[in-house]
Amino acid sequence: MDVPIYYTRAEYIETDTGNKVSRRATIAGPQNIILGGKTIISSGAIIRGDLRRTGPGHAVVISLGRYCLIGEGCVMRPPYKTYRGNFNYYPMKIGDHVHIGANTIVEAATIGNHVEIGKNCVIGKFTIIKDCAKIADNTMIPPNTVIPALSLFAGSPGRFVEDLPESTQEMVEAQTKQYYTRFQPLPSER
Amino acid sequence: MTPSIEYYCPCLAASPHPPPPHLPSSTYSFHPLHNLFFCEECDAVRCNRCVMVEVSGYYCPNCLFEVPSASVRAEKNRCARNCFHCPNCRNTLTVVPSDPPDDGDARMSPIVSSTLGEPPFFLYCNHCRWDSAEVGITFEKPTGLAAQLQKFEDSAPESLEFERLKEHFEPFLRASSSSSSALHSAAAHHVHTNPITAAASSALARDIPGVGKYNPLSRSRAGRDKHAHKNDIPDYKSRVEVASAGINAGGGEADVDFMCRLETMSEVAALEQRWVSSWVASLHSSDLKPLRIPLQSKKSKRCPSCRHILIKPEQKAQSVRYKIKLVAANYLPAISVSLPHAQAAVEMMKRSTALNKSAAATTVDEHGASAGALLAGKTYSFHLAFTNPLYDPIQVRLKKAQMMQAPGADGDKTRRPPFQVNLPSSPFPVAAFAEAWEYEDDEEVMFGLEEDEGDLDGMGRQQRDGRSKTRTLGVVEKRANVTVVGGEVILTKEARGRVKFNMLVSYTYRSDDPDGAEENVTGTPSRSHASSKAPELKNFSFYTVVDLGLIVPREESRIDPDI
Ligand SMILES: [Zn+2]
Numbered sequence: 111m112d113v114p115i116y117y118t119r120a121e122y123i124e125t126d127t128g129n130k131v132s133r134r135a136t137i138a139g140p141q142n143i144i145l146g147g148k149t150i151i152s153s154g155a156i157i158r159g160d161l162r163r164t165g166p167g168h169a170v171v172i173s174l175g176r177y178c179l180i181g182e183g184c185v186m187r188p189p190y191k192t193y194r195g196n197f198n199y200y201p202m203k204i205g206d207h208v209h210i211g212a213n214t215i216v217e218a219a220t221i222g223n224h225v226e227i228g229k230n231c232v233i234g235k236f237t238i239i240k241d242c243a244k245i246a247d248n249t250m251i252p253p254n255t256v257i258p259a260l261s262l263f264a265g266s267p268g269r270f271v272e273d274l275p276e277s278t279q280e281m282v283e284a285q286t287k288q289y290y291t292r293f294q295p296l297p298s299e300r
Numbered sequence: 301m302t303p304s305i306e307y308y309c310p311c312l313a314a315s316p317h318p319p320p321p322h323l324p325s326s327t328y329s330f331h332p333l334h335n336l337f338f339c340e341e342c343d344a345v346r347c348n349r350c351v352m353v354e355v356s357g358y359y360c361p362n363c364l365f366e367v368p369s370a371s372v373r374a375e376k377n378r379c380a381r382n383c384f385h386c387p388n389c390r391n392t393l394t395v396v397p398s399d400p401p402d403d404g405d406a407r408m409s410p411i412v413s414s415t416l417g418e419p420p421f422f423l424y425c426n427h428c429r430w431d432s433a434e435v436g437i438t439f440e441k442p443t444g445l446a447a448q449l450q451k452f453e454d455s456a457p458e459s460l461e462f463e464r465l466k467e468h469f470e471p472f473l474r475a476s477s478s479s480s481s482a483l484h485s486a487a488a489h490h491v492h493t494n495p496i497t498a499a500a501s502s503a504l505a506r507d508i509p510g511v512g513k514y515n516p517l518s519r520s521r522a523g524r525d526k527h528a529h530k531n532d533i534p535d536y537k538s539r540v541e542v543a544s545a546g547i548n549a550g551g552g553e554a555d556v557d558f559m560c561r562l563e564t565m566s567e568v569a570a571l572e573q574r575w576v577s578s579w580v581a582s583l584h585s586s587d588l589k590p591l592r593i594p595l596q597s598k599k600s601k602r603c604p605s606c607r608h609i610l611i612k613p614e615q616k617a618q619s620v621r622y623k624i625k626l627v628a629a630n631y632l633p634a635i636s637v638s639l640p641h642a643q644a645a646v647e648m649m650k651r652s653t654a655l656n657k658s659a660a661a662t663t664v665d666e667h668g669a670s671a672g673a674l675l676a677g678k679t680y681s682f683h684l685a686f687t688n689p690l691y692d693p694i695q696v697r698l699k700k701a702q703m704m705q706a707p708g709a710d711g712d713k714t715r716r717p718p719f720q721v722n723l724p725s726s727p728f729p730v731a732a733f734a735e736a737w738e739y740e741d742d743e744e745v746m747f748g749l750e751e752d753e754g755d756l757d758g759m760g761r762q763q764r765d766g767r768s769k770t771r772t773l774g775v776v777e778k779r780a781n782v783t784v785v786g787g788e789v790i791l792t793k794e795a796r797g798r799v800k801f802n803m804l805v806s807y808t809y810r811s812d813d814p815d816g817a818e819e820n821v822t823g824t825p826s827r828s829h830a831s832s833k834a835p836e837l838k839n840f841s842f843y844t845v846v847d848l849g850l851i852v853p854r855e856e857s858r859i860d861p862d863i
């Protein structure tokens with residue numbers, strides 16, 4: 111049943127913790143980015159770890175948990191605002207088992223665990239997405255939106271559509287793990 | 301579209317058999333496995349359409365504040381903090397000062413913290429740019445806005461009238477709720493009646509002759525009590541004549557006039573913008589008011605038959621854990637369907653695209669779908685993968701449900717069904733679930749040598765094409781707690797529509813339920829296995845609907861003359 115999703119070995123860098131990062135992805139400021147392990151960054155994705163808070167020292171700009179997927183052509187950009195006259199970027203924190211579909215732009219502040227985001231979405235600045243929520247394909251979430259746990263949002267602007275089933279957590283966990291297993295190099299290259 | 305399978309919930313229907321799958325209404329009876337519950341007490345599947353739902357807590361979906369049920373009523377089920385929907389687009393509104401500090405980037409102004417800036421404050425939509433100053437709503441302070449707006453809502457003539465109505469019915473409501481609570485203790489479980497429904501239906505029954513009163517307990521004592529009460533209510537006199545009072549909307553000449561002079565569509569508030577309002581709303585989009593955000597609830601679910609709790613969420617609003625969660629996926633095998641010929645086609649595409657360019661994943665699906673089409677007049681094999689969630693092995697047996705007559709074919713009994721389905725006739729085992737097996741990269745494949753002929757339905761076989769030589773009826777693969785079996789579908793030359801059929805799945809499992817066991821088999825299933833006594837076997841059956849996809853007519857060029 112588990113049809114493999116093949117990639118060419120040359121395209122992906124695999125880390126010790128099992129992260130697979132496409133060489134065709136743009137990872138800016140990698141020292142400010144944390145990947146939890148077994149997370150896939152697809153080709154064409156752009157991750158802006160360089161947009162960090164002003165000030166000295168290290169700062170985690172974008173952190174991703176385990177079993178995440180950043181789809182092809184996604185843009186992950188930390189949110190920014192001007193507070194008391196000072197312009198600043200703010201960190202973006204993403205939990206475990208989060209899948210983000212192709213060509214989606216994410217400027218969220220936090221995304222919980224077991225969250226599915228469809229393709230071609232815009233997740234506005236400082237959005238907070240709680241655990242087990244789902245954003246349908248082509249959804250536009252305006253800045254500062256809060257998306258409660260176990261709810262499905264869709265539309266432009268994204269609105270609550272329905273409650274998700276009680277077993278969402280187990281399902282998303284199984285799907286994201288399965289996706290990672292299916293994502294493998296072409297057999298001829300193994 | 302990929303093939304799919306859904307599970308049947310009889311919803312307490314008298315007949316255990318599911319509706320025929322070609323009826324559009326049948327879709328309401330079938331659900332994905334993960335949407336179903338399981339009542340251990342009744343040994344039955346339950347779904348969201350039949351469970352009893354109780355609110356276990358309220359919260360605001362925006363500020364996530366958990367609202368105590370005591371304040372829910374006073375605050376009219378809406379958030380009493382600073383949460384508002386844009387009346388124009390339903391986005392969440394932001395409080396902004398009237399004089400945002402100029403930082404040279406206008407796009408950022410709504411993000412500016414509301415703790416700075418000058419009054420008056422107003423509500424601003426950062427999606428459609430609506431703001432409350434447009435409709436004359438501004439605030440001196442950026443806090444306590446909901447209370448200010450609610451005061452406004454509550455002083456509306458309709459709202460006052462409604463309050464008076466409630467007062468008027470109050471004595472009656474109190475009387476009927478006390479009698480109905482007496483009744484709840486007296487066993488009549490599953491009657492969803494509340495005092496308000498009862499009051500409304502009594503009033504309706506009195507005012508409109510011939511309208512049956514909603515009273516599921518008319519023969520009970522409580523029913524008679526209600527009859528006794530209904531005549532005690534004096535007539536209600538409304539404070540204002542709604543039709544003539546000219547309450548800011550309400551149709552009539554003014555609206556006609558407004559519509560006649562309309563210049564742009566956006567002057568009229570869309571139906572969607574108006575019907576969330578509790579009262580008659582103005583047609584003018586310029587009259588739209590910010591909406592306090594309606595609260596949401598966490599829900600407990602009970603079995604409709606025995607009232608046992610199936611779902612009980614944790615109290616905390618944003619927790620995704622449950623104190624009780626009896627879902628069908630923990631009891632019934634998960635089944636997934638696939639068409640090997642379609643999968644092979646998809647895999648070919650994927651392999652070639654991965655080699656060439658990996659950016660075309662979306663188009664692959666479409667190509668794959670056409671390559672894996674079901675052509676009329678051909679025979680295809682399909683695979684059903686069973687995943688066992690139980691800690692004990694199970695034996696599964698499949699049976700196709702009786703094919704129903706096609707709609708509109710009452711007189712034409714000889715009409716052949718558009719396709720014939722053959723399923724493995726002998727039972728097959730699915731190994732027990734074990735944590736260690738989860739997601740192991742275990743590629744070991746055993747090809748079953750199940751005898752695949754034998755009497756399949758006892759139906760006449762049809763001519764097969766060359767493809768069917770590789771077909772397998774029976775076990776195709778076993779790995780961990782998954783068993784894959786093959787079936788086949790034979791499409792007639794005239795076949796049209798979807799290949800959709802009902803399938804009965806029965807499975808036997810070892811029961812750790814001591815009831816009915818004379819030798820008192822207690823303890824875990826594995827322990828009872830160790831004893832020399834034969835374990836007690838139990839059987840559970842459920843119906844599913846399998847949808848293999850749309851049939852592609854044999855000759856695309858042949859066009860029906862009468863269309
Ligand atoms: Zn049901």
Ligand SMILES: [Zn+2]
Binds near residue numbers: 361380381382593
């Ligand atoms: Zn709120």
Ligand SMILES: [Zn+2]
Binds near residue numbers: 387388391426427429
């Ligand atoms: Zn708006």
Ligand SMILES: [Zn+2]
Binds near residue numbers: 341343
């Ligand atoms: Zn029950």
